[in-house]
Each structure stands twice: as C-alpha cells, then as structure tokens.
Amino acid sequence: MLLTAALTLVLGALAGEAPHAHHRGDGAGRFPDATVPSFEAKDRRWTQPAPAWSNAAPVLFAGQVCALAEPTTVWCVDADTGAPTWSAQLDVLDALSGEARAEAEAARAAALVAEARYAEVRQQWSALRRELRRDPEAMPRLEAADRELKALEPVLEAGRPYITPPVREIVGYTSHSPLTDGTRLYVLLGTGLVAALGPQGERLWSTWLGPAPTPRRGYHLGTCATPVLVDGSLVVGWDHLVALDAATGQERWRGEPPYALYGSPAVARPDGRAVVVTPDGFAHDARSGDVLAEGLGDAWFVGPSVDGDELMWIGRRVEDPRREPQGRIVAEAVRLRGATGALAVERLWRTELPTRDAVYNAAVPAPSGWWVGDALGRIWRLDRADGTSTLVDDPRGTPAYASPVSLGDTLLVVNDDGMVRLVDLASGEVTLRTRLGPTRATPLASGRRVWIRTLEELLALGVP
Amino acid sequence: MTLLLGLWGCGLFASVPSAPAPVLPPVAPFRDEAGPPRIAPDATALPEDLVCRPGVASLDCFEAIPEATVTLGAQSADPTAPGYDPAAAPNEGPVRTVRVPAFWIQRHEVTVNAWNKCVAEGWCDPAQVGTGLQANVGRLDRLDHPVNQLTWRGARQVCASLGARLPTEAEWEYAARGTEGRRWPWGDMPGCGRIATAGETREWGVHMPEGGTCTFAGTTHPASTSGMSPFDLVAMAGNVWEWTADRYVPPEGEAAPEGDDLRIQRGGGWADEDPLQLRTTVRVGVREGLQLMDVGVRCAWSRP
Structure with a gap:
C-alpha cells in the first residue's frame, strides 16, 4: 500500500500531473513549468505504436497518457513506462439501453445493407446521366435507378445515425482532444458520442448528441471542436453549444445561436x-x-x-x-x-496577414506576441499591442494542423509532415529543426516530459 | 430607298433568324390566395432590388444580357466547319446562328430559400420538389444551396412567382458561352468549375480534374460561389442542371422515349465527373415530372 502510494507520488512528480480543465496545457497552449526535451532518438524515454491515426492531443490522466485512435478508440499507457494500461471502443449505442438499443441495432444492420446497394445504384445513376446525353433511351433506366435510390433512402435515414460512415481522412472521428479534471476522462467523438471514463476505463456515463452537424463554413469533413471543462460543466461545440453536467452527463443548457463550427x-x-x-x-x-x-x-x-x-x-x-x-x-x-x-x-x-493561406491551429500567447502557424508551415508572430505580424520562419513545408505550444520560453511547433521546430519566444530565433513522424496532434508536456502523438505512435521525450 | 429595298429583296441583306422561343401557357399560382408576383406583368423594368449591382450580394438578382447574333450548338463531324467540338454529341447540333433578343437572367440558381418563400406565398406546390437524403429543401444548412429534385412544373412555378419565366434554350446557351462561343462558361480549358485556392477548400459542386476526371462532389454547393460565365453568371456549369422552356426534340434518327414531354436541361450538375459533360453546348431531354437530385433552375425575364 505504502509502496503503491509512493510510486504514485513519484510517477505523479515525474509526470507533473495536475487536473487539466483544457487541452493544450492551460488552454492557451502554454506549459510554463515544462522543460524543453531532447529530440535525439537516444534520449527518447519510450515509444508506443498507436492502434490507428488520430488528430487528438494526448492527455495526462491518473498516471497515464491517454490518446484516441480512429475511428472510436480510447487507449492509455503508463505515463512513465509507456506500458499499455487499457483501451476501449466507444459506440454510439453505448448511450442507449433496452428496447431503444435493440431498435437502433436493427436499424443500423438494415442501413449497412442498404448503404452498399445505394453506392452501387448511385454509380449506375451517374453513368446513366452521362449516357442520356447521347442516348435518350437511357431515360427509363435512369428513372428506375432514381426510384431505387429513393426507396433505399428511408432505410438509410433510419440507420445512419448509428453508423460510423466514412469521413474525409483528414478529420476523421477523433479530432476532438480528450479532457480530464483529474477524476474523469471526457471523450467526444465525431459520431456524437460523449463519454466519461474512469482511471481504468470504466464507463461512468455516456450520452449521444446526435449525428455530426454539417459545419456552417467549409465542407463537411467531420467535426473537431474540442470541448472545454468549466465550473463542473463539460461544454461541447456540436450543432449548438451544449453544457453537460460533468458528473452525470445531463444537459445543463443549450446555447443559441447554432454552433456547427470547426x-x-x-x-x-x-x-x-x-x-x-x-x-x-x-x-x-x-x-x-x-x-x-x-x-x-x-x-x-x-x-x-x-x-x-x-x-x-x-x-x-x-x-x-x-x-x-x-x-x-x-x-x-x-x-x-x-x-x-x-x-x-x-x-x-x-x-x-499578408497571406491568403489558411490557419488551422490556435495561437499561443507570450509576452513577445501571439504565435501561430499557417497552412504552409510558416510561423507568424503578432504583436500584442497592435497585431503587427512578423514572419518568423518560412520553411515551405506542409500545414501545421497541430497547434503550437510553449514550453517555458520556447515555442514547439510540429508540422503535418513531421517537421519539428523550437523557437525562442524572446528572440524569435529558430533553435532547432528536426523531424519526427507525420503529426497532427498538439503536443502534451509536463515537467521534464513531452509526449508527441504522431499519426503512428506515441513518443515520450525527456530531458537527458 | 427603293434601291435598298430592292437589294433587300435580292437577299443581300438577309436577316438572321430569331432564336426559337416556345410559347407556354401562363402559370397560375398553386394556391388561390397567392399574392401578385414580384415583377408586375406589365413592368417594363425590373424592380431595383432584382437588378444585380457590383458589391451588392443578392442571390435573386438578374443580370442584363444584350441582344446579339450568336452561334449556338456544336458538331464533331467537320473540323473545318463552325462549332467544331470533338466531344460534341449528335444532339448538340446543328450549329446555327440566331438572333437572341435582349433579356435578363438570374445570376444564381434558384435557392432553397427562394423555393421555401415561393411555397409559403402560395405560388409553388411543395410536391414539385422531391424529399429524401439528397434533397436540399428541408435542410437548414442548405438554404443558400440551389433547390434540387425540382420538376419542370415546379421550375415554372418558382419563376412565375417572381413574375419571370424559364429561359429558352437559346437564351441559356448564349448566357453561358457569350458571343465568343466559350466551350465552358469560364473559357476553353476543361475544368469542373472554379476552385478557391490550392489547398483545402474545394468551393464548387464539382472539382478540378485530376487526370481528366472531376472528383465526385457528392452534393450541391451554395449558390453564391464562383464559376463565372462571360456575363458574370454563377454556376452555369455544374452544381445543378437547369430546366429550360424548350421541349426536347430528338435529332433525326433518334427515337424519343414514351411518356411525359421531355424538356431540355442544360449546364451539368454536381454528379458529373466528366468535364466534357459540363460544356456549354451539352443538352439532355428529361421527363418533365422527374425529380432528379441534380436538377434545379434559374429564371429569366424580358420586357413584355
């Protein structure tokens, strides 16, 4: 017992564990007590292959580093050793029970069959549309295909909310980072399922917000708004901003106007x-x-x-x-x-900004400015007083989807192609350029550890 | 004067024929209590708010198309003859030169919002638009998308609610390709529609070709985005096929399917993966009553 407690204390100190109410450190991407690690392979503390890719940032929870994997997996490893501790698949049906669950399962099964046939007939429909240009006798066959599609639609509509249909690979279902208040791990998936899990993966509560909303701007590539924890509420940006009681999952309020934003x-x-x-x-x-x-x-x-x-x-x-x-x-x-x-x-x-290239990541505040990366991998600094922008680095790389973070006085930026840069926040000097695997998840840091979740693995970096 | 008239009689100043314009019976509102159309029947000018203005965002407005003598159609038989296009189907001919009187045409395809208004005002029959997974009507996130699954009758109704009408096929083609006879509304390079930038946003119902094939978009796109024709019209290619007033008459040697009248659709739609399907001369005849997921309309108007 004493040994367990002592180990917990030691592991806690090593991990610098503290309740997180936000993702990205303090919510603004700052890890003020973190130390810049070594990126050399020999100093790597451990590496754990990921079950699948994900864009979600990992989180520290109960002595573990927990991450997500496409399409619906939560997986955790020991923060210090990297040894797997538990994993879980989260299904939308978890939020249902009894007759409602049985009906949903049946609707899902029927829709899966209908979906395959729908895809086949839709291809035929498109081909007939093309054929109509040269052969009006394609009309009756086009009409027949159109009728069959319309007959399949009600079956699809009934079952689709319970299916995990393919989304564009870039966003997937696990782009919302998990959160913890130290007691529970909160996960939102692009299926609309919100779940609270305990330290051993036990399901505490789950609720379903409904199918993913179509975003009000941009194409429907999926959803990726990470929730926030505030004063006992888990606030989720879905079709609306929805506040759930963090202890029970019960809805506390639903905001207007609609949300449906990335x-x-x-x-x-x-x-x-x-x-x-x-x-x-x-x-x-x-x-x-x-x-x-x-x-x-x-x-x-x-x-x-x-x-x-x-x-x-x-x-x-x-x-x-x-x-x-x-x-x-x-x-x-x-x-x-x-x-x-x-x-x-x-x-x-x-x-x-003197650029038309998109910005996909949140900025990090520092005394020297707001720091952000853009869709071409450039790093910009915006003056705190008047917003004047300065291009700090232009590597002609790939987008930075992962938000930058600050480790004390150093900015850590990881690009989609795995390019890693450290930037001195006072001088703006790029002090390190190196490369890991392709990464879209924002890094996690605590004390003398930094964890980076690439698309293929979870790395623990340390100070030599 | 006598000499001139004589020369005229000799055919030296033979006039260009006018583009054919089908004569259709007027459209009555679906419900008796419908109010008057937005453009009065005897109006000699469009209301100001229906005239497109630079810098003014409007999804309902009309652009003026001046009278012109234009060459319409395409043929693939003779590379040396006018209107040669190796991809032309037989029904895209014959190539002919016609005079198209001045008219106005909507810059954008008719939106779901406009259709909903038409139904609420009693002009449009809601049954003229299909329902289901592919329907834009009924979706709150598609209000500025083109109304789709629209019958020809529904198309006439929504135009009539404005005091407008369906464009004739000649008007449509002239509006799409201008007087220089563009192969696509934006020019002569194959494409699927304008896209925003390299990178993430494919802001069009059909995407730029990769290896000659357009990437299947899967759905319509908001009516407000690009794809300009010579007259600043949007989405004359892709997004939704557009009904015209004309009946489809098969070319010689081609039989027409039985059943409802076939009416001509132009412009291609979001489901078309082949850039050649989006050329300005492509035309198909479709039964009036069909509610296809890639069909909508834009309206035209001319002085009485």
Whole structure:
C-alpha cells in the first residue's frame, strides 16, 4: 500500500500531473513549468505504436497518457513506462439501453445493407446521366435507378445515425482532444458520442448528441471542436453549444445561436466570471449559456485563444464570397470586462496577414506576441499591442494542423509532415529543426516530459 | 430607298433568324390566395432590388444580357466547319446562328430559400420538389444551396412567382458561352468549375480534374460561389442542371422515349465527373415530372 502510494507520488512528480480543465496545457497552449526535451532518438524515454491515426492531443490522466485512435478508440499507457494500461471502443449505442438499443441495432444492420446497394445504384445513376446525353433511351433506366435510390433512402435515414460512415481522412472521428479534471476522462467523438471514463476505463456515463452537424463554413469533413471543462460543466461545440453536467452527463443548457463550427470554444474569465467564447465571436455565460456579447471576432477553422482577459481570433474571413471566395486572413483581439450583466468589450486591434493561406491551429500567447502557424508551415508572430505580424520562419513545408505550444520560453511547433521546430519566444530565433513522424496532434508536456502523438505512435521525450 | 429595298429583296441583306422561343401557357399560382408576383406583368423594368449591382450580394438578382447574333450548338463531324467540338454529341447540333433578343437572367440558381418563400406565398406546390437524403429543401444548412429534385412544373412555378419565366434554350446557351462561343462558361480549358485556392477548400459542386476526371462532389454547393460565365453568371456549369422552356426534340434518327414531354436541361450538375459533360453546348431531354437530385433552375425575364 505504502509502496503503491509512493510510486504514485513519484510517477505523479515525474509526470507533473495536475487536473487539466483544457487541452493544450492551460488552454492557451502554454506549459510554463515544462522543460524543453531532447529530440535525439537516444534520449527518447519510450515509444508506443498507436492502434490507428488520430488528430487528438494526448492527455495526462491518473498516471497515464491517454490518446484516441480512429475511428472510436480510447487507449492509455503508463505515463512513465509507456506500458499499455487499457483501451476501449466507444459506440454510439453505448448511450442507449433496452428496447431503444435493440431498435437502433436493427436499424443500423438494415442501413449497412442498404448503404452498399445505394453506392452501387448511385454509380449506375451517374453513368446513366452521362449516357442520356447521347442516348435518350437511357431515360427509363435512369428513372428506375432514381426510384431505387429513393426507396433505399428511408432505410438509410433510419440507420445512419448509428453508423460510423466514412469521413474525409483528414478529420476523421477523433479530432476532438480528450479532457480530464483529474477524476474523469471526457471523450467526444465525431459520431456524437460523449463519454466519461474512469482511471481504468470504466464507463461512468455516456450520452449521444446526435449525428455530426454539417459545419456552417467549409465542407463537411467531420467535426473537431474540442470541448472545454468549466465550473463542473463539460461544454461541447456540436450543432449548438451544449453544457453537460460533468458528473452525470445531463444537459445543463443549450446555447443559441447554432454552433456547427470547426474551431473549439475557449474559456475566459473576465473579472472572474466564467464565459465560453466561440469561434464566431459569441460569449456565453458558462452557468446559463446566455449570450453576454457577440461580434467579438471570427475565424473559420480555429477557435479563439485566451490570455487572461485578452482574446484573439485569427483565421479566414470571407466578406465577399463572389469576388474573394477564399477571403482574407484576419486577426483581431479584444479585452473583456464585467463580472455581472453584459460584458464590456474593448477592441484592441485588427490586422490582416499578408497571406491568403489558411490557419488551422490556435495561437499561443507570450509576452513577445501571439504565435501561430499557417497552412504552409510558416510561423507568424503578432504583436500584442497592435497585431503587427512578423514572419518568423518560412520553411515551405506542409500545414501545421497541430497547434503550437510553449514550453517555458520556447515555442514547439510540429508540422503535418513531421517537421519539428523550437523557437525562442524572446528572440524569435529558430533553435532547432528536426523531424519526427507525420503529426497532427498538439503536443502534451509536463515537467521534464513531452509526449508527441504522431499519426503512428506515441513518443515520450525527456530531458537527458 | 427603293434601291435598298430592292437589294433587300435580292437577299443581300438577309436577316438572321430569331432564336426559337416556345410559347407556354401562363402559370397560375398553386394556391388561390397567392399574392401578385414580384415583377408586375406589365413592368417594363425590373424592380431595383432584382437588378444585380457590383458589391451588392443578392442571390435573386438578374443580370442584363444584350441582344446579339450568336452561334449556338456544336458538331464533331467537320473540323473545318463552325462549332467544331470533338466531344460534341449528335444532339448538340446543328450549329446555327440566331438572333437572341435582349433579356435578363438570374445570376444564381434558384435557392432553397427562394423555393421555401415561393411555397409559403402560395405560388409553388411543395410536391414539385422531391424529399429524401439528397434533397436540399428541408435542410437548414442548405438554404443558400440551389433547390434540387425540382420538376419542370415546379421550375415554372418558382419563376412565375417572381413574375419571370424559364429561359429558352437559346437564351441559356448564349448566357453561358457569350458571343465568343466559350466551350465552358469560364473559357476553353476543361475544368469542373472554379476552385478557391490550392489547398483545402474545394468551393464548387464539382472539382478540378485530376487526370481528366472531376472528383465526385457528392452534393450541391451554395449558390453564391464562383464559376463565372462571360456575363458574370454563377454556376452555369455544374452544381445543378437547369430546366429550360424548350421541349426536347430528338435529332433525326433518334427515337424519343414514351411518356411525359421531355424538356431540355442544360449546364451539368454536381454528379458529373466528366468535364466534357459540363460544356456549354451539352443538352439532355428529361421527363418533365422527374425529380432528379441534380436538377434545379434559374429564371429569366424580358420586357413584355
């Protein structure tokens, strides 16, 4: 018992474990107590192959590093040794029981059969459409194919909510990073399932939010907004912003207007009051969901970054879809105030970056600026005072989907192609360039450890 | 004057024939209590809010198309003759030169929003649009997408609710290819529609070809995005096929299927993977009552 307790203490110290209410360190991508590790292979503490790829950041939970794997797997390993501890498959049907579950299973089975036939007939339909150009006698066959498709549709509609249909590979079902408050591990999947798990993977509660919403901007590639934990609520950005009681999964409130955005919500505390801020610039009271402010900022693919009472949005802004369908890359910052009532909004600055390339990751605040990567792997620094942008590094690489993080005074950026860079946050100097495997998950750090979840493995890096 | 008239009689100044325009009976609103159409029957100009203006976003507005003498159609038989296109099907001919009087045509395909309004106002019969997985009507995230699964009758109704009509086939083709006879609305290079940038956003119902084949989009795209024709019209290729007023008459030697009248659809749709299917001269005859998932409409208007 004593030994177990001692080991737990030691492991906890090594891992620097503390309850996380956000992903990305303190929610802004900062790990202030973390030490920059060695990236040399010989200093690697351990490597564990992943069951499948995922974009979700790993999280520290009960002495373990827990991660996700496509399409519906949660898997955990010992934080210090990398030894697998448990894994689980999370099914939408987990949220149902009894007759409801039996009906859902039957609907799913029928829909799977119908889906295969639908795909076949749709191909025929397209070919007949093409044939009609040269042969009007294709019309009756086109009509027959059209009739069959319409007959299959009700079967598909009934069963599809329970199926995990293919999504575009880039987003998948596990792009939302898991969270923990130290007691439970919270997982949101692109199937709409939200689950709370215990330290050994025991299912504490699960609820189903419904099928993935079609995003209001961009193509329907899946969903990827990571929830936030705030004052006992797990707040999920789904078709709407939905607050669930973290202990029971019961819905506490549902926000308006609709959400259906790629970017993650963020938590700010102006004058101590918890508010949940959305990528499209709404601030909701964390207790009630009431809108306290709107029009704060706007970004297509990523949520706001928060530093105290200062918030920053960066991303695509499309104001004239006809003339500029790709829009511009706009960054803007506001300060929020107000412990009660409506929030007071102070607009700090607005700037446009000299690039049209998208931004897929959230910025990290530092005294020297807001730091962010773009779709071409470039690193930008935006001045805190006026948003003036500086191109810090331009490697002509691949996109950075993983958000950068700061380890003390050093920025860690990992690109989609596995390029790793360390940047001194004071000087802007790139102090290291190296390469790991292709990565889309934001790194995790604690104390003398950094964990990086590439598409194929989980690495534990340490200080030599 | 007598000399000129004489020369005219000799055929030296023979006039170009006007493009044929089918005469269709007027469309009555679906419900008796429907109000008047947006454009009055005796209007000699479009209401200001229906005229497309630079910098003003409107999914309902009309662009002016000037009168012109244009060459329509394509043929694949003779490379030296006008309208040669090696991909042309027999029904894309004959190549002919016609005079198309001035008219107006909507910049965008009719949206779900516009259809819903038409139904609410009593002009449109909701049964003229199909339901199910591929239907845009009924989906809150598709309000600015083109209405699809639309019958020819429904197309006439939604245009009539505006006080407009279906474009004739000649008007449609002229609007798509301009006076320079573009093979695709944007020019003569094959493509599936305009895309935004290299990278993630494929902002079109059919994507740029890779190895000559368009990537199947799987669905429509919002009516507001690009794919410009010479007259700044959007989505004259792809997104949804568009009904025209004309009846489809098979070319000589081709039999027509029995049943409902066939009406001409133009423009190609989101399900078309072959860029050649999206050329401005491609035409198909489809039964009036069919509710195909890739069919919609854009409306036309001209002074009475």
